[in-house]
Every structure is written in C-alpha cells, then in structure tokens.
Amino acid sequence: MNDMFYEYDTDRFSPLTYKYCAGIKNKPHYHNQIEMFYVVSGTQVVTINGQTFEAKKGDIVFCNSYDIHQYYFKATSFILFIGIPTSYTAFFNSHTGSGRLAENHIPKSKATAEIYKVMKTFSTAKQHSFMHNFGLVNQLLGLLFETVGAESQSNIKSHNLIQTILDYINKNYCRPLTLNTIAEHCNYNPYYISRIFNKTFNCNLNSYINLRRLEALTEIKTQNPENSITEIAAAVGFPAQRTFYRVFKEVYGCTPRQYFTHNQENTFEKKHKQNSSKKSKNTGKS
Numbered sequence: 001m002n003d004m005f006y007e008y009d010t011d012r013f014s015p016l017t018y019k020y021c022a023g024i025k026n027k028p029h030y031h032n033q034i035e036m037f038y039v040v041s042g043t044q045v046v047t048i049n050g051q052t053f054e055a056k057k058g059d060i061v062f063c064n065s066y067d068i069h070q071y072y073f074k075a076t077s078f079i080l081f082i083g084i085p086t087s088y089t090a091f092f093n094s095h096t097g098s099g100r101l102a103e104n105h106i107p108k109s110k111a112t113a114e115i116y117k118v119m120k121t122f123s124t125a126k127q128h129s130f131m132h133n134f135g136l137v138n139q140l141l142g143l144l145f146e147t148v149g150a151e152s153q154s155n156i157k158s159h160n161l162i163q164t165i166l167d168y169i170n171k172n173y174c175r176p177l178t179l180n181t182i183a184e185h186c187n188y189n190p191y192y193i194s195r196i197f198n199k200t201f202n203c204n205l206n207s208y209i210n211l212r213r214l215e216a217l218t219e220i221k222t223q224n225p226e227n228s229i230t231e232i233a234a235a236v237g238f239p240a241q242r243t244f245y246r247v248f249k250e251v252y253g254c255t256p257r258q259y260f261t262h263n264q265e266n267t268f269e270k271k272h273k274q275n276s277s278k279k280s281k282n283t284g285k286s
Helices: 008-013 090-096 110-127 130-148 153-172 179-186 190-201 205-223 229-235 241-252 256-285
Strands: 017-022 034-048 051-056 060-063 069-084
Touching: 017 110, 034 110, 060 110, 069 110, 069 130, 090 130, 110 130, 153 179, 153 190, 153 205, 179 190, 179 205, 190 205, 205 229, 205 241, 205 256, 229 241, 229 256, 241 256
Parallel strands: none
Antiparallel strands: 017 069, 034 051, 034 060, 034 069
C-alpha cells in the first residue's frame, strides 16, 4: 500500500518559514501551502507528482499546492528552504488563475541567482508585519512566474478536481465514503474519478481513505494513550474492527498494540535521556 500522506499540521500550524538546513529527507506527502528551496551546495534528489530529478547547486525546486513530493539527498547537501502558507497567496492565485507554476525544477541561471537574492531577504520576516511579508512573498512569486509561467489550463482542470477530492476526503473521512459518493459530490463519472486518482497517486481511492483514517487515529492515540484503539478506529471512520486491524498491519507491519507500545517506550526513553542530561548539566554548574 502506498504510504503517501497529507501533512495536516503543516496546513494547520505552519507560519511563513525561512531556514538554511542540511538536505531534506522525507516520505511522499502533500499539503496546501507552497514550499520551495534553493540548493546552496550538493545535490538534492526530488520526486514531484511521480517525476524524479536531481537539483544541483544553483537550482530552485518549487512545490505547488497539493503537489505530492518527496526529498532525499546524495552525500552532503545544503539548501535555503521557504514555506509559504495560503494566507499569503491570494493575489498570486487570482493573478495566475490557479496559483500553480508551470515547472517544479528551475535549473541554475541568472534568474535563479536573482530569485535567491530575494529569498535571502526573508531572513528578517519574523521582525516584520504580515503586510511587509505579503509584499516579499509577492515579489518572490512574481519573479518565479516571470521565469517559468503558469501551469496550462488542462493541467489546472485535473489539479482542481484532485484538490476537490482530497478536500472532501479530509473533511469527511470519519463518515462512510465510497467512490460513488465522492463522484456525486464532484459531479463526475465514478470511473473517471477512480482513473484520475489512481494515475495521480498510484493508489486506489479506498486505500487512500484508509491511510487518512490511520493518520488521524495515530495522532489521536498518541495524544490520548488512555483511549481505546477500537473506539478511536470507529470514530475515525473504519466500518469494522476486522478492516481496521487488516489495514493497520498492511501499513505498519505490526499490530496496533505493538506499534503504540513501541512508541510509548521510545517516548519514555527520550524523556529519561533529556532528564539525565539536564541533571548532569546542573551538577556540573554546582
């Protein structure tokens, strides 16, 4: 089963983000906010919507809203990363008609050097107002738009449908969901919905719905360890315990009890190490 997931917390909590960091490594995921990075040194391997490429020194990588992306790096790499929440992108969305750029990879050029200069001005974003930072974001997105243009209308139509499907699932996964109910909501033929979803995610609709339910379940159980796993499973939409246990083992390779026991032990061990470290520092000071 595909382990691509929706980064709910990124869309819910993330502020305007600016950071230099070593190369990023993560699983396939997507979110509503835009993100991009400039490769300062090394090579970052990137997969976006099923297309894999290498971004080298001087290149820029841009992830549109809801692009499925995954990063890993070769040897040592260093990047400047910027994450832009949806609260900053209203003008960009209306001006381009979709809020989506035509290219995810912009190879090294005079344009990327100019864009990098603007990216560096985000270092003072925390010191300024929303209005000031809104101007910075639009200057940056304007340069990117001038460099690669907006996505074609045919691609935009498919993307908008996928976004509608994902939004509907994210809001309704706790309820009974079927291909037919989703197709009816989107006003499309069920066969077409199934085909475009499978093509985009390499994952069928039912598998994705169950992954979204598992993501919600693990978050709830981690925050509320005293709650019953089977009760949470029912609350997040699993129609039967048998289905829940089967899907859980397919995704995590173990039973729910084994998974959460292991997580609790790891959490306890981390807290113990942190407390021991604090005690040694305090002893050293005295």
